[in-house]
Structures are given as structure tokens and as C-alpha cells.
Amino acid sequence: MKKEKRDQILQLLQENNFNLKRAKQAVPTKCSRVIGVLVPDLHDPTYMEGAYALTCFLDKAGFSVIVMNGGDNDRQRADTVACLAKRHVEGAVLVGSKFGSPEVSESLRDHLGEVPVLTVNSSFTLPNVYSVVADEANGVRQCVGYLYRRGRRKLLLLLDKDCPSSDKKESGFQAGCAEYPDISGHICRNVIATTENAAQAIRLAIAEAPDCDAILCSGDMLAAYVERHMQNLGYQIPGQISLIGMGNTCFSEVSNPRISSLNTRMVDGCLQAGKLLVRLLEGEQVERSTTLTCDLIIREST
DSSP states (O other), rough: HHHHHHHHHHHHHHHHHHOHHHHHHHOOOOGGEEEEEEEEOTHHHHHHHHHHHHHHHHHTTTTTEEEOOOOOOOOOOOOOOHHHHTOOOSEEESSSSSSHHHHHHHHHHHHHSOOEEEEESOOOTTEEEEEEEOOHHHHHHHHHHHHHHTTOOOEEEEEEHHHHHHHHHHHHHHHHHTTTTOEEEEEEEOOOSSHHHHHHHHHHHHHHHOOOOOESSHHHHHHHHHHHHHHHTOOEEEEEEEOEEEEEOOOHSSSSSOOOOOOHHHHHHHHHHHHHHHHTTOEEEEEEEEEEEEEEEEEEET
């Protein structure tokens, strides 16, 4: 380039406040590509263990990550999807079955229809959405079989309130009980995992099924509350009653006795979703849906 031309270009750049260092920083890289991660409840370790593993993976893969709290109901979770779209994310991961609602599906279609989306434990019939789902129904069915082999015949299932995965757990429980003619199963729905609500649910459930000898809870936090309340009532665990939680979270480890728990593979599911999302962003083809098997982690409570 001739000196005159070069000086002319430099003058124009100077007049327009061009900064070469800033220009280099603005060059698109993986680190400037943003992935959104939505979690139903940032206080719930069931989701946060998986979300943490996912964000660490994406960070190592060179992506920036935005983590947002989904909200308390379907409308709020749908609005969070719309809010995430305003951040111009290049992909998203929705963690947990609570996102599996028509409102969220509509919001995904309207606001994130042009980017790849991975869901963990929820599924949508949208062309850009892929899912990783734990087979919780079969896992619960296996829990029933395990309790039967341990001599338990009067089973009680406590289900969380407003959780779509409760339907899968209930169907697995019913299928498991149907395999053994001498098992009776009782279901208590819409239980909230707090000390007061768990205590009330246990009182009502025991009144309806006073001879139960095993309790399955749809979450480890709920199982921990149930364990403490049953002990306060004088029950011996596992002597009189076996107890199983679900999620294989820290609550199952810190309880006394430690609680047997169905490992619903939340961490594995989140990591798998992250890997699939990265592959999609790199232009690869991936399976529309991936199923993970669930395993019962046996501890002292059974």
C-alpha cells in the first residue's frame, strides 16, 4: 500500500475514534457466544447440582453462560424463556420437568425458535428442541420390586406438588405394584417439601394407610422431612418402615440413617444436554431424544 493511501486511512480511523485493541476484542469467538440455562428453582439442590456441572462444562468448552431462575408457575417460566431470548443467546438448556408445559412450549416456539434448545426431563414437539430424559417410571417400578424382595407389602408413595414428573413416578409405582398380587399401594399427591407440610401429609397418609411398611418419596428433600417426622412419631427406620427418596442428592447422604435414593441422573442428564448442544452449534446432527436409565442407590434406610 502506498504511503499516501495508508496515511489517508489512518486519518479516517483517527477521526472516527477507531481503537485497534477494542476491535480485536470484538472479533467473534466462542467466548462471546452465550448459552442460556434455565432452572425452575435456584434453591433446590436437585436442579443446582446438574446446572453447576453443566455451566462448568460449557465454560471449559469456551462459552459464556447465563443462568436464570424459571419462576414458581408455568406463566413465569414461559416469561423467563422470553426474557432469555432478549439476551440473544445462541442456544439454551432447560433443566427439569417443570418446564414441560404448553405455556413454555409456546414461548419456546415464539422466542427461541431459531436456536437449538436442549431440555432435561421434559419434551416438546418443536423442530429445534432436543431432549434428555431419565426413565423415572421404570426406576420407580424397580424400587417397588426391591422393597418386595425386602419383605415389604404395604407401600406408600408421596408425590411433590406441581411437578410433571410425578405422573411418571406414579405410573411406575402402579406398574410395580401390579406385578405382585399381595402388594397394596397407596398414593398421597400434592405434598410440599417443607417441615410443616411433610408432617401434615404423613399424618393424613398414615391415617389412610396405617399399616404401611415402606414409603417412597418423589424427592430426597421430602424424604428427609418424612424421615425426621416418622422418627419423632416413634417409628424405627428401617426396622418398621423402609424409606426411599428420589434424586440421589445431598439430602440422602446427610440424613440419619442415610436414605436410599433413586438416582434420576440429573447431573448426567445436564452434561449430556450440554454435549449435544455443543455438537448442534458445531453443525452436527444428533438424536432427537436420549433416554437415561435410573438406578437405586441403596443406603441404610431400607
